[in-house]
Amino acid sequence: MTAERLLSYFGESRFVPELRSRSKDGVLGEMARVLADEGEIGDPALLLEMIRRRESLGSTGLGKGVAVPHGRSTAATDTRIVFALSKKGVDFGALDNEPCRLFFLIVAPYEDRKHEYLPLLGKIVEVVSDEAVRERLLQVDSFGAFTQTIREAFGE
Amino acid sequence: MSDRVQRLAQLQDLELMIREVEDPASKMKEEALGFSVEGLAQLQNARSRLLKQIPKQDLRAYQRIRRKYDRAVVPVMNRICLGCFQALPTSVTRNVSEAGPLPICENCGRILYWL
């Protein structure tokens, strides 16, 4: 997967430089609303229910301040990623009990004809496994800075 | 959004999640990425609770369509059924009464969920 391909799932309207919410449930709601506000999702309630249920199987807080909530929903028509930051950090029930600061919400349609969902999840996990990339992502203040950081992570 | 269609969409999402948790290959792929995927029993409990809230005739329709297609409930965008990608006739509307028929695509027979 190239940087351009990965970046095609993100968007300026799906970039949240600072989350208002201070709770896990608040963060999930705030990020789901981003998709609803840009008309990508008909019904945020249906999406939110699916995301919360996925969290009940185990927190998607992977540790090192990163959370990747994800799932497939009837309410989605295309695969989309919302990227959000919380400088103060949010208790997400992460495996290492550290507060989460970097959030990637991945939502895919029920039918994934291009089989892009799991490889995408894998790519995000791979990108944020690099400490230097995490440090730089924490500093981004615009969507342009975000895309620049991702391109650099790919060595471009 | 009709509550009746909404509940069927909820059921469909839940059944999809159950299927993924039950599928060893898909579960292993997520676990290999560092995610924990436990709690099949609570998903099944949630499904049982949801089933009780769905009118019998809606459930029968949903299950009948599920035997034919992977998805029984499909989104509608710009008056296109995203199950079969055909345009819907103007007679099909998003308004569903409590007792009336479910909105169904005339072409493929799936239940329509307006985005």
Ligand SMILES: [Zn+2]
């Ligand atoms: Zn159809």
